[in-house]
Amino acid sequence: xxxxxxxxxxxxxxEAAIRCGADAYFGYPITPQxxxxxYLMTEQPEKRTGMVVLQAESELAAINMVYGAASTGxxxxxxxxxxxISLKLEGISYLAGAELxxxxxxxxxxxxxxxxxxxxxxxxxxxxxGGGHGDYKLYVLAPSSVQEMSDFVEDxxxxxxxxxxxxxxxxxxxxxxxxxxxxLKDQKERMSNEELIExxxxxxxxxxxxxxxxxxxxxxxxxxxxxxxxHRLMKKxxxxxxxxxxxxxxxxxxxxxxxxxxxxxxxxSQKAVELARKKGIKVGLLRPITLFPFPKKxxxxxxxxxxxxLSVELNMGQMVEDVKLSVEFKxxxxxFGRTGGIIHTPEEILEALEQKIIK
Amino acid sequence: xxxxxxxxPENQVFCKTKLMTDTPLSYCPGCxxxxxxxxxxxxxxxxxxxxDTIGVAPVGCSVLAYDFMNIDMTQAxxxxxxxxxxxxxxxxxxxxxxxxxxxxxxAAIGTAETIHACNRGENIVIIFVxxxxxxxxxxxxxxxxxxGMKSSTSPYGREIATMGSPLKIxxxxxxxxxxxxxxxxxVHTHKHxxxxxxxxxxxxxxxxxxxxxxxVEIVSNCNSGWKMxxxxxxxxxxxxxxxxxxxxxxxxxxxxx
Numbered sequence: 001x002x003x004x005x006x007x008x009x010x011x012x013x014x015e016a017a018i019r020c021g022a023d024a025y026f027g028y029p030i031t032p033q034x035x036x037x038x039y040l041m042t043e044q045p046e047k048r049t050g051m052v053v054l055q056a057e058s059e060l061a062a063i064n065m066v067y068g069a070a071s072t073g074x075x076x077x078x079x080x081x082x083x084x085i086s087l088k089l090e091g092i093s094y095l096a097g098a099e100l101x102x103x104x105x106x107x108x109x110x111x112x113x114x115x116x117x118x119x120x121x122x123x124x125x126x127x128x129x130g131g132g133h134g135d136y137k138l139y140v141l142a143p144s145s146v147q148e149m150s151d152f153v154e155d156x157x158x159x160x161x162x163x164x165x166x167x168x169x170x171x172x173x174x175x176x177x178x179x180x181x182x183x184l185k186d187q188k189e190r191m192s193n194e195e196l197i198e199x200x201x202x203x204x205x206x207x208x209x210x211x212x213x214x215x216x217x218x219x220x221x222x223x224x225x226x227x228x229x230x231h232r233l234m235k236k237x238x239x240x241x242x243x244x245x246x247x248x249x250x251x252x253x254x255x256x257x258x259x260x261x262x263x264x265x266x267x268x269s270q271k272a273v274e275l276a277r278k279k280g281i282k283v284g285l286l287r288p289i290t291l292f293p294f295p296k297k298x299x300x301x302x303x304x305x306x307x308x309x310l311s312v313e314l315n316m317g318q319m320v321e322d323v324k325l326s327v328e329f330k331x332x333x334x335x336f337g338r339t340g341g342i343i344h345t346p347e348e349i350l351e352a353l354e355q356k357i358i359k
Numbered sequence: 360x361x362x363x364x365x366x367x368p369e370n371q372v373f374c375k376t377k378l379m380t381d382t383p384l385s386y387c388p389g390c391x392x393x394x395x396x397x398x399x400x401x402x403x404x405x406x407x408x409x410x411d412t413i414g415v416a417p418v419g420c421s422v423l424a425y426d427f428m429n430i431d432m433t434q435a436x437x438x439x440x441x442x443x444x445x446x447x448x449x450x451x452x453x454x455x456x457x458x459x460x461x462x463x464x465x466a467a468i469g470t471a472e473t474i475h476a477c478n479r480g481e482n483i484v485i486i487f488v489x490x491x492x493x494x495x496x497x498x499x500x501x502x503x504x505x506x507g508m509k510s511s512t513s514p515y516g517r518e519i520a521t522m523g524s525p526l527k528i529x530x531x532x533x534x535x536x537x538x539x540x541x542x543x544x545x546v547h548t549h550k551h552x553x554x555x556x557x558x559x560x561x562x563x564x565x566x567x568x569x570x571x572x573x574x575v576e577i578v579s580n581c582n583s584g585w586k587m588x589x590x591x592x593x594x595x596x597x598x599x600x601x602x603x604x605x606x607x608x609x610x611x612x613x614x615x616x
Contacts, residue, residue, distance in 0.1 A: 052449045057475035064439035068446030071433040205431035209410040215425045217434035
């Protein structure tokens with residue numbers, strides 16, 4: 001039995017964290033995601049489920065609190081927006097290196113620098129190409145609705161614990177701030193400490209009762225050991241590509257042209273596809289739901305069918321590079337995007353498709 | 360009598376705590392870290408809390424503390440140990456959580472994490488080893504480097520006008536309401552080590568009583584970084600470090616001394 005509610009994306013995400021049995025949230029306010037911590041502080045999940053919520057003194061402290069909780073096997077989440085995520089990258093790299101499960105949410109705003117508080121997708125590179133230092137990747141989920149803001153929280157925890165790796169939910173100011181109806185799942189019980197120790201006692205630092213001690217570190221002073229650690233990470237990423245790739249195809253079966261877009265851009269592009277179809281242009285939409293892993297094979301195959309591809313993004317051309325790599329020059333690939341917090345209209349997207357691809 | 364006649368279990372009067380591993384210490388001969396490690400582990404052993412203790416190792420000379428301390432440990436990013444310990448303690452309030460940090464980690468890059476964990480009164484122990492220099496990276500100036508003291512980044516001596524004064528972070532912390540116990544100790548002689556151990560014991564007992572932050576500073580040497588023999592370093596420490604970083608309790612049972 002679920003519950004239907006009208007909620008902001010940020011609030012739906014926060015409520016989903018409580019309901020999926022998260023153990024802790026550590027965060028720091030920044031627009032446009034502050035509702036996450038505000039909602040959690042108001043809801044007092046400590047009373048509802050025993051979930052710990054704490055406002056840290058900085059994004060740095062928050063992500064390192066996440067690191068601490070994650071090192072003990074707890075289901076822990078943080079959220080921030082672009083400049084805050086830049087600060088968190090230190091900790092995210094440590095989480096990846098130390099192989100710790102955690103969920104990080106980026107409700108993206110325009111940049112670089114302090115940028116703007118309006119929606120943007122300009123953190124694509126930062127999210128899928130590493131961001132922090134060292135050889136690592138993040139599993140990246142890109143919600144395009146308030147429903148997905150809610151659903152992806154539990155999915156993200158599942159992936160994080162499946163691989164013992166940090167997972168990023170890459171949203172933006174539009175999805176975070178807009179209100180939609182959302183089906184909230186039933187409350188799940190938090191895992192008991194006994195169950196946690198039973199499940200994660202082989203690695204988590206919960207106190208060495210009845211076993212040899214555990215150590216959480218990302219340090220390997222011997223190069224051979226460090227290389228082996230990185231190889232271990234790479235194996236996880238290969239497995240993610242095989243087992244946990246997610247994408248959605250909309251009207252691709254008979255498509256002669258293709259739009260590739262994720263998150264809020266995908267929502268707007270879906271309308272552009274409708275407009276095109278009304279004009280008799282057969283356009284399909286491929287929406288990557290995971291940005292890493294990226295639907296490379298699907299794009300490679302679609303490139304045999306379509307005459308051209310438009311990558312629609314709220315940035316100056318980031319995902320388009322992955323689209324080009326995927327189709328290996330089989331068909332023309334162009335980019336269309338607005339930036340600085342400006343959101344493209346469906347009409348603009350259709351016009352760009354006609355000018356850049358159909359010609 | 361042959362020496363091997365003496366080395367027998369029945370003649371043993373002192374042994375290494377089993378909470379120190381057999382891994383050879385990576386510290387320079389004469390360094391105080393080994394003693395500080397040992398005292399901490401002895402206290403945890405004697406209190407019988409090893410199975411419920413989680414340590415947080417810093418970045419710096421004691422980055423590998425987890426190689427030597429035979430308990431569950433998490434290695435934190437530079438300066439972030441108090442944030443890491445905060446979350447562990449919040450998620451596992453019945454556990455004994457401590458950080459072990461040096462002066463660069465705790466008093467420079469991690470100042471914010473230190474001050475705020477202390478201000479929130481997290482129920483943890485912070486062991487702060489202050490040797491007035493960055494040992495790990497080869498002897499650069501630390502926030503606690505004394506005036507006029509030479510290091511590789513203050514080769515003509517620390518100049519107050521351009522580099523600021525050596526930071527008494529322990530006194531700063533003692534003034535925060537969330538802080539219950541603050542003391543400054545040393546470990547270079549048996550007498551000092553015994554007192555330091557008592558202080559560490561008191562700190563861990565405060566966790567059991569849920570009293571908030573207990574902060575134990577250990578003023579220590581760095582003979583390699585100071586470019587001295589171990590003995591000279593200890594003498595120099597007594598003559599120069601102790602007058603500025605005065606030993607003794609600073610705050611006991613939540614009250615400033």
